[in-house]
Amino acid sequence: MWRVADWAEVADAFKTLTQRPELLSALLVSYTAAFVPRAVAWGQLMTSKAGVFDLFTYPQAALLAKHLLPFKFGEVVRPLLASRRGDSLSDAAATTAVARLPNSASLIVIAAAGGLLLSLPAGRILWPQSLALPRQ
Amino acid sequence: MICAAAAPVLLRVHARDGLLPLLAQRRPKHVREQLATMSAGRIAKAALWMLPSCILETAVLQVTAQAPGTELSLSTAIAVTAFTILFQVFRMTPGGYCHPPKNREIYEKISTDYQEIAKLTNVIRDGQPFLAVKIWLLCEAGSHVRLCGPSRTLRAFTAGPTVGTYFPDSAKIFGSATFLDYPIENVILGRREAENYTDAQKRQAVNKGMLRILYHCLKFYMIIGQDRISSRLIDEARAVYVCEVVDRAYPNSLAAVAQAREGNFGRQGTVDIPLREAMYQARQPADNGNAAALKTATNEVSSASTPCSTWPP
Numbered sequence: 221m222w223r224v225a226d227w228a229e230v231a232d233a234f235k236t237l238t239q240r241p242e243l244l245s246a247l248l249v250s251y252t253a254a255f256v257p258r259a260v261a262w263g264q265l266m267t268s269k270a271g272v273f274d275l276f277t278y279p280q281a282a283l284l285a286k287h288l289l290p291f292k293f294g295e296v297v298r299p300l301l302a303s304r305r306g307d308s309l310s311d312a313a314a315t316t317a318v319a320r321l322p323n324s325a326s327l328i329v330i331a332a333a334g335g336l337l338l339s340l341p342a343g344r345i346l347w348p349q350s351l352a353l354p355r356q
Numbered sequence: 357m358i359c360a361a362a363a364p365v366l367l368r369v370h371a372r373d374g375l376l377p378l379l380a381q382r383r384p385k386h387v388r389e390q391l392a393t394m395s396a397g398r399i400a401k402a403a404l405w406m407l408p409s410c411i412l413e414t415a416v417l418q419v420t421a422q423a424p425g426t427e428l429s430l431s432t433a434i435a436v437t438a439f440t441i442l443f444q445v446f447r448m449t450p451g452g453y454c455h456p457p458k459n460r461e462i463y464e465k466i467s468t469d470y471q472e473i474a475k476l477t478n479v480i481r482d483g484q485p486f487l488a489v490k491i492w493l494l495c496e497a498g499s500h501v502r503l504c505g506p507s508r509t510l511r512a513f514t515a516g517p518t519v520g521t522y523f524p525d526s527a528k529i530f531g532s533a534t535f536l537d538y539p540i541e542n543v544i545l546g547r548r549e550a551e552n553y554t555d556a557q558k559r560q561a562v563n564k565g566m567l568r569i570l571y572h573c574l575k576f577y578m579i580i581g582q583d584r585i586s587s588r589l590i591d592e593a594r595a596v597y598v599c600e601v602v603d604r605a606y607p608n609s610l611a612a613v614a615q616a617r618e619g620n621f622g623r624q625g626t627v628d629i630p631l632r633e634a635m636y637q638a639r640q641p642a643d644n645g646n647a648a649a650l651k652t653a654t655n656e657v658s659s660a661s662t663p664c665s666t667w668p669p
Contacts, residue, residue, distance in 0.1 A: 232588050247416050254412035261405035264398050318394055322403035330410050
């Protein structure tokens, strides 16, 4: 990344984003909101009935740890936090590990959809093109 | 796609042997017990909840990329998000490296599409019929911008809201926000003013229309480059003008047409070089954040490029 990135463009992009606080706010809210369904999904896997808000906050802390600390320390933080709030550590650890299965399944679906769109040959959108042709 | 192919295999293994008990055998006892109690139904429900989360992340990625002007198609955004997280899931963790083509590169290719269209119109000189459908397909989905998705085609620019927004005076004069689009559409359909056009007239109308599109595209990027004080957008305007380099020259470009017309009208050095210099000089105030100087430089570009809009094809 360091070698291929055009840092002037990166700076330009940051500048543009900071000039549009409404968009930046919407992006932050959307990205944070993306963790709500993940929290619900995690709750589906856990046997103990932890609240969605708690399950929402642990991955946030784990994500922060993941970005700040080396290796995959964030993965350890998540069940540890859950256990400190009274959930079973084994339940939290097991569900954190197993949560990768539904995560992978949903990503496979999305990747397959995206990959299908990307891998279409050169004439891939011939029929939409034909539809787009103006009618006599 | 490999992952997609692997999914049914994994599901079959799970149905036969039970994937979770297999995993559970390698865990401590209490974790093993937890895994053993986890039903496939709960995992499926969790997967359903994960989907909107991934879709939201895709949307964030796409909007973030598009906000500063980087083109990222929906399909690319989906694939990048999915593969990035997927590889993290599988602990390969490339960290989400994505290198979509730069906008400047895209616009160089758009100009190449224009040249492809010009070549298609020239076949009538060999006695062949006017290739209306092929020309229209290039406008709709030019082969050179295919790598970037359909949003950077010539027609996406002409038929979308951009032209009406940034050239309101012209839209008012021509009575339509798609004043760059409909003349070409009429030629392709052979309707309205183009109803009785000969093939030679169609060729002339399409080429003239294309030059107008490129000229407005160039101006559009200068306008938003000035608005956003961005030298990158000015580079994009320059990319529209000069197109791709071939043997250290720019043969397939608006610049080449400018040089040819200078020769035709005996006005060498009056359009192409001043325009390039004006665009080059506009970069510095953009880089320095000097809005007033950038405005002056942009006006210079606008003035220097005016002949581009009036050349006969």
